[in-house]
Each structure stands twice: as C-alpha cells, then as structure tokens.
Amino acid sequence: xxxxxxxxxxxxxxxxxxxxxxxxxxxxxxxxxxxxxxxxxxxxxxxxxxxxxxxxxxxxxxxxxxxxxxxxxxxxxxxxxxxxxxxxxxxxxxxxxxxxxxxxxxxxxxxxxx
Amino acid sequence: xxxxxxxxxxxxxxxxxxxxxxxxxxxxxxxxxxxxxxxxxxxxxxxxxxxxxxxxxxxxxxxxxxxxxxxxxxxxxxxxxxxxxxxxxxxxxxxxxxxxxxxxxxxxxxx
Numbered sequence: 001x002x003x004x005x006x007x008x009x010x011x012x013x014x015x016x017x018x019x020x021x022x023x024x025x026x027x028x029x030x031x032x033x034x035x036x037x038x039x040x041x042x043x044x045x046x047x048x049x050x051x052x053x054x055x056x057x058x059x060x061x062x063x064x065x066x067x068x069x070x071x072x073x074x075x076x077x078x079x080x081x082x083x084x085x086x087x088x089x090x091x092x093x094x095x096x097x098x099x100x101x102x103x104x105x106x107x108x109x110x111x112x113x114x
Numbered sequence: 115x116x117x118x119x120x121x122x123x124x125x126x127x128x129x130x131x132x133x134x135x136x137x138x139x140x141x142x143x144x145x146x147x148x149x150x151x152x153x154x155x156x157x158x159x160x161x162x163x164x165x166x167x168x169x170x171x172x173x174x175x176x177x178x179x180x181x182x183x184x185x186x187x188x189x190x191x192x193x194x195x196x197x198x199x200x201x202x203x204x205x206x207x208x209x210x211x212x213x214x215x216x217x218x219x220x221x222x223x224x225x
Contacts (some may be wrong), residue, residue, distance in 0.1 A: 002158075031211055043200065043215035056212050088155060094211065102147055102162035103202075103213065108155055 003027065006091050006106035014114055018079040021109045023091030025072055031055070031094045032074040033103070038087040049074055053100055081113045116141045118216035120201055126222045127191050135186040135219045137201030146177050147213065148186050152197045160186070160199075174208030193221045 003026035013019055025032050036045040036059075045058035050067035063081075068074040075089075078085060086108050092103040117140035127133055139146075148160040161168050161175040163184065168175055172191075177184040188195055200222050202213040 042217050045212050072215050102159050104159060105157035
C-alpha cells in the first residue's frame, strides 16, 4: 500500500455520462496531482492542487474539473464522457510544492467508456 | 514543455543480466524521478534524483544535470523487475511540482 488511496479501481460507463474519481493523499502530503495514462498519449499531467488551492494546470479538458477539499482529499470530475476518455487515471501526492521529495502514486482508476 | 526521451524503448533480458536505461531531457531541471510500472499498473517511485548518484539494492541511478541525462542501472535482474520504467522531470519556477514523463522502457526479464 503506497499510502495514496484511489477509488474506484475500475469504472465502466456510457458516453455522455459523468463520473467522479476520488483520491486521498498520503498522510502529511499537501500536494495532489492528477495524471491520465493512455496508450497513445502516455502519462499526461492534468492538474495540481496544493493545500486546497489549484497550483498548475496541464492538458485538462474543459469537460474535466477537479478540487481539493479541506481534509486534503481530491476529486476529479469527468463529464460528457467520450470513448477517447477511456484511460488509466492516476492521483499522486508529494510533500510540498517548492521542494519535491518525490511523488507517491495511487493504484489508479481504470475508466472504460462504452 | 520539457521533452523527455528514454532509450531503449524495449529491453529483453535473461535473469541475472545487467542493464542500463537512459533518459535524456531537453532543458534544465531540478526534479527528476524514476518510476517502475509493474504489470498490474502500479507506479512505484524508485528514485528522486535531480543530481548525483543513489543506490537502492540492485538498482542505482545517476543524473548529470549539466549534460541533461540520467541513467538507471539494474544489476542481476530478476523476473520481478519486468515492467515499464519511466523517467520524469520537473522544473521549479514555472509549473511547480509538475512532472513531464518519457514514454518509458519496457523491460522483460525471462527466467
């Protein structure tokens, strides 16, 4: 167990639907990152939160949104899902922003859009 | 963004062999990490190594930041070393904390 908890592990849903992925960071980590892994794009950075505030945005679609709550868990919301959104979605956490001692990844959520 | 190139893309070894994986990056970085993605998809952090050399058991890594490359050494490989090895880099001062990943090296170790 890496200490980063992601739920659910698997998700199958239809096109046009909306899903929420959840992440609890490792105890003591203030930064949470979301990444998408697909066969054609590899590992792509989506968004980063630090202590509840959005810090950086990457290749995140407008149909996707995220937030980090006061207890530091984070949720990634994916809406109007398309077949191409099928991918492995990872959450990672780290100690802080200015000094990265290394990421710890969760086990991922495998999303299949049918 | 920062371009990250890993080589070789694929590596097939017999148990007991040694290997070297390389990561080249296109810009100065102050965050470099090596990860192992096992066959079940789990990403494990192997090293946080923006510069210098580190060792952890049969694995070691060296980063020469001034020349923009890093090397991951695997000695006496075992079947459990199979999976994809990713190099990821970051640059403090812009998108703090964000990592740019290479496409990985797929390692297969046969018994």
